[in-house]
Amino acid sequence: MIKNYLKNTWEGLYTVFVGMKITWKHLFVPSVTLQYPEERAKLPERARNRLFLNYNDCIGCMQCATACPVNCIEIETVKGIPTDMPDPTSKGQKKALWVTKFDIDTGKCCFCQLCVFPCPTEAIYMTDIYEYSEFDRDNLVYNFASLTQAEVKEKQDNFDKFQAEKEAQKVAAAKAKAEADAKKAAEDKAKSEIKPSDDEIKE
Amino acid sequence: MQNYLIEIFGSEIVAYILATVPVLAFIVVFVLFAVWLERKVSAHMQDRLGPMRVGWHGVLQTLADFLKLLQKEDIVASANDKALFNIAPYVVFVTTLITYTMLPFTSIFIGSNADVGIYFVLAFSGAVVAGILMAGWASNNKYSLYGSLRSAAQIVSYEIPTALVVLTMIMLYGTLSLGDITTAQTSQFWNWGIFGGPVLGIGKILLVPFMFVAFIILFISTLAESNRTPFDLPESESELVAGFNTEYSGIKFSMFFLSEFANMFLIGAILVIFFFGGYNSPFGYLGNLLGIEWLIPIEQLFWFLGKGMFFVFVDMWLRWTLPRVRVDQLMTICWKYLIPYAFFNLLIVGLILLI
Amino acid sequence: MKTEEMILNMGPQHPSTHGVLRLELVLDGEVVHDVKPHIGYLHRCFEKHAEAMTYAQVVPYTDRMDYLASMYNNFGYVGAVEKLMDIKVPERVEYIRVIMGELQRIASHLVALGTFGLDLGAFTPFLYLFRDREKILDLFEITCGARLLYNYMWVGGLSHDIHPDFVRKTKEFINYFRPTVVELNNLLTFNKIFIERTANIGVCPAKEAINLGLSGPNLRGSGVKFDLRKNDTYSIYDRFDFEIPVGEGLVGTVGDCWDRYYVRVQEVEQSLRIIEQAIDQIPDGDVSKEIPRRVKPPVGTVYHRVEAPKGELGYFIVSDGSVNPARVKVRAPSFVSLSAIGQMAKGYLVADVVAILGSLDIVLGEIDR
């Protein structure tokens, strides 16, 4: 019992000194931390931070928005018209859509990188920017679409017009056809009843 | 010192008040420095840098923090006992401050070289408990109450080994006065308490190991009395959040802080006075060598503060090395280990002194 | 003497509840009579959420369960889905997964050991261990770009192949890290105060541990030699030579806090051994070859369990044949561990509750899900 008592005392003091020796050694080890704003760690090339969209390369295929588990990407597109097609991507892929809205809400983003992989044109990718805090939450929504409001309206109008023209053409064609049919029908009055054309049902 | 001041100002009251100013200023400056040191020591021991922004290597960081603390809102919860809650920090601080009157900083600056000396210091460091209990109870918070009760139990228990070792040393020096104890260890370092003090002959050699034991016991028990790791149970942040000062903020919190660090230097000073010659230089004074008389007190102040700071550093060193003991183990260390050892040490030192 | 019981709320805002956990302690003085954990402060509807996600989209959500061991959560989930779809992943993928999983186990254990020390008041070992954990996170970062929530293992493969520097840096890390374990042992493990604080505290005998359903280091700390990597082997763990450390009661009783702690220390060493063996054998190949474009498992159910750093992590997945899982149920090891605290802490002091909680190594993200 006395032996145990003395042993406890000795262990208590000895292990304290062992520990003190270690911390003493560390007193002279150079620091492993960085003085942050002045010194910055070099991020590896695969670093996953704020999302970025190379707008010119986006073809508006919506695959990133579908892949996103938190729905932080919002895309709206307008179909291009033959006379006003968007420029092809930097790799020469043709675009059929005007991307009128491409918003990424980085406040929602969970940095999972799931949106990056499906992108066929490598337009969306993660950058090494990690300082983008804002005072206003709305500022965390990044608008990547470079079209102005007016331009969007114009594209929309263009498309609507184009659509309307197409419609009108079709209607006109249908009308012409109908007229022709009517004529024909008038000519062959006695033959049969008029049937509605397939085109009309589709439209 | 007092007589000199009385002569200058012609009034006792002014002289006495002025005599306290250097001590108060010392405590404030020391705490500012010690907090910075604590942060730096901890940082470098943990491979970090610690504060680096304000001033050279952050020396003014504590000042900035202190200014921030002063500006903070003074929160008093509605369920607190307001009067006691407000008084408690000052009770703690004042009782710590009072003990400084007995410390011989140099041979000429000593608040009071009273005969009661160390007894006075022990009494008032025990009286701190009242302030801590007041803080814990007035906070009306279970964690605070636990912290203060633990603190009280701890300080009261550890007074016993402290007193036993102090008794040993008093036997050696034959006086309670801290000033006289220091003068007994004058000239060279082999007259220091740890080397048997003023005793001469065979007794000196026999005393050394027992003085060493006494030193370790006094170090541990005073460490516990000042509530530092590994005995920082009253404010053990992993169990009791912050112990008795959980509810405090702003200037009142800084009062607790001041008193904790003032206490750290106090225990360092007590150890130095008992075992390491107080303000005495280990090798003789440069002032004597050069024949400049006014240099001696400055040298003495340097040695006293230097030795005291060394023990403050050891406190910090221990704090950043060790885990915390549990409340019952705290009592085990005190009652089952320190007290018997201190007791036997007292007995043996007494026997050695008789021969 | 008649004394009154006092109820003390520990948490949800408390320094040592490892997250937002509330423990209701019924105390007699400082002696604990009962501990009631109240959970749910971190509930994020993971299981319900998974039903609205595609199988691939669930992976980032599994990251956020045990956020200190995200790789292993991925490992378990993709294992379950692959079992359901009967996919055989390439050898290279298996090796990389095992290496990543073991690195993650080390990282998770380092946090566990460090915070355990922190709970007992030792601050310095905590920071030493975090310094080394940082090195592991760096390894993950060069591989997949993320430091905490990796989304690295995908059904059928991996999101990225390993970085060209990965093998070299991992070897460097192993050489660097070995002495740290020795240092930790000197500084903390065999420190007398630490031993006094943890030995004979929160004793959980083997039988009780099994009854409580404990798993992982908590079960092994009680002296039960049970490790899914050996006992119900998955992936390619059967190819490696490693031991299962169990609690032996070196300084106290078998199954005390110190044993649970020391099992983790030893497991870190064993994980290093596995990595050393695996790192030299990584075969060449393509890591994304087997990744299906659309993960659409057949109708059926699967239960797949892995030895996560915190214990047995099981995924029960019900598939209705669509692209979304019909049900994902997780058997979270921390949840089971936490449920044991009531029995373990009875009769000890308040300070011991902190030690016991720390030794169980819980993560609230996994408990509340």
Add this chain to the structure above:
Amino acid sequence: MSIYDLIFYLFATLTIVSALMVVSSDNIVRSAFYLLATFFGVSGIYVLLGADFVAVTQIMVYIGGILILLLFGVMLTSNITNVEIKKGTAKILPAVIGIGVLLGALVSVMTRTKWKLQLTEIPQTTSFELGKLLITDYVLIFELLGILLLIALIGAASMARREQE
């Protein structure tokens, strides 16, 4: 008025006021804390009388020991703050008699004492003489008291020990 007079009146006021507060306070814990001020005031008066050793002992024993014990007892008793404390006069006659006797005794002592009107000499400190006396003339009593306290210490330690189960 010299500084000593000022300090004396300060301590005297402190003692009397806080003693009154002790008996008149509604809250028992507060009473205990007022007692702290009373003890402190009394020890201050001891110092002024030159009894420095007694003064420090007063702080050591009464504040550091007895008061703390008292506070422990009070704080650890649950619901103590809700207890109604009776402050009204209950038995007037015995009280009057008791106070009368006490007052008479005090007044008679006060009038008979030969007061020093002028402080002729600054009171000498006593601890050195006290120490000498304790070791020489009163050594037996001192030793016996020491043994008594040691017994108390051992007894307390054995009582506080947890029962072996």
